[in-house]
Amino acid sequence: GAVVSQHPSRVICKSGTSVKIECRSLDFQATTMFWYRQFPKQSLMLMATSNEGSKATYEQGVEKDKFLINHASLTLSTLTVTSAHPEDSSFYICSALTGLESQPQHFGDGTRLSIL
Amino acid sequence: GQNIDQPTEMTATEGAIVQINCTYQTSGFNGLFWYQQHAGEAPTFLSYNVLDGLEEKGRFSSFLSRSKGYSYLLLKELQMKDSASYLCAVLDSNYQLIWGAGTKLIIKP
Numbered sequence: 001g002a003v004v005s006q007h008p009s010r011v012i013c014k015s016g017t018s019v020k021i022e023c024r025s026l027d028f029q030a031t032t033m034f035w036y037r038q039f040p041k042q043s044l045m046l047m048a049t050s051n052e053g054s055k056a057t058y059e060q061g062v063e064k065d066k067f068l069i070n071h072a073s074l075t076l077s078t079l080t081v082t083s084a085h086p087e088d089s090s091f092y093i094c095s096a097l098t099g100l101e102s103q104p105q106h107f108g109d110g111t112r113l114s115i116l
Numbered sequence: 117g118q119n120i121d122q123p124t125e126m127t128a129t130e131g132a133i134v135q136i137n138c139t140y141q142t143s144g145f146n147g148l149f150w151y152q153q154h155a156g157e158a159p160t161f162l163s164y165n166v167l168d169g170l171e172e173k174g175r176f177s178s179f180l181s182r183s184k185g186y187s188y189l190l191l192k193e194l195q196m197k198d199s200a201s202y203l204c205a206v207l208d209s210n211y212q213l214i215w216g217a218g219t220k221l222i223i224k225p
Contacts, residue, residue: 006158043203043217044159093158104149104207107158 003027004096006108014116015086021079021111023094029074030096034105035067038091050077084115118142120216122204127222128194136189136202136219144209150178150189151203153218159203162189191221199223 005024013019023033031052036044048069049057056069066088068080081088091112095105120140128134140148147166151159165171165180165187177190189202204216 041220043215046212046215091156103161103164104147104211104213107160110156110158112156 004030004094004106004108006094006111008111009109010112010114012114012116013084016083017115019081019084019113021081021092021094021113023077023079023096023108025075025096025106028096028098030077030098031074032097033071033077034095034097035069035077035079036093036095038093038110044093047079052077081113084113086115089113089115118206118208118214120204120206120214122202122216122219124217125220125222127224128191130194130196130223130225132194133190133192134194134221136191136204136221138187138189138204138216140185140187140204140206140214140216142206142208142214145182146207146209146211148178148180148187149205149207149213150176150187151205153201153203155201162202194223196223196225 003026007022011019033050035047037047038044046059047062050069050071052071052074058064071077091110093110094108122138149164150162152162153159163178165178168180170179175192180187201218201220203218205213208214
């Protein structure tokens with residue numbers, strides 16, 4: 001069964017709307033979670049590293065005021081896309097750090113965000 | 117800078133064998149991973165190599181040569197469901213995954 005749950009799986013909304021995506025580790029505690037973005041036919045791009053109880057670390061070029069990350073508990077991280085615009089339409093994937101070198105990350109199923 | 121190279125697209129025939137190559141240049145090395153990703157889905161873990169040599173897992177095998185900065189994923193007895201993108205990723209010295217752009221594999225009957 002899935003060890004990381006990501007919700008919702010698909011969002012379609014109007015431009016200017018803020019969208020919240022949740023990422024939960026189901027049967028383990030994840031002090032560190034990652035948020036990725038993937039455009040069609042491109043690889044995963046790390047947006048930010050989310051650490052429980054502290055501020056997220058954003059990758060260069062990612063607007064922290066645009067993509068708000070909250071990691072308030074050991075099993076939940078949220079990504080809020082604020083005032084979303086069509087260019088924010090993408091596939092967003094979260095993952096949780098396992099602490100195991102043999103399989104370092106468990107991925108959520110992803111969220112397809114479409115801004116009209 | 118850190119760089120991972122793999123072919124953009126490959127085509128193979130059902131029942132055949134295909135080898136997907138990956139070369140890397142990273143700051144440190146703590147393992148190399150192969151993931152499979154179907155369109156519109158999250159990646160799924162296939163294999164992990166940290167020592168040189170071949171790791172076999174059913175129809176899939178993965179090879180690593182650390183001195184050459186090279187890995188390949190070998191898929192045997194190809195099935196139509198193997199049509200997907202295959203992502204090579206390296207765990208660097210900071211234990212961060214560095215991703216390749218992925219190889220789209222097209223299987224033809």
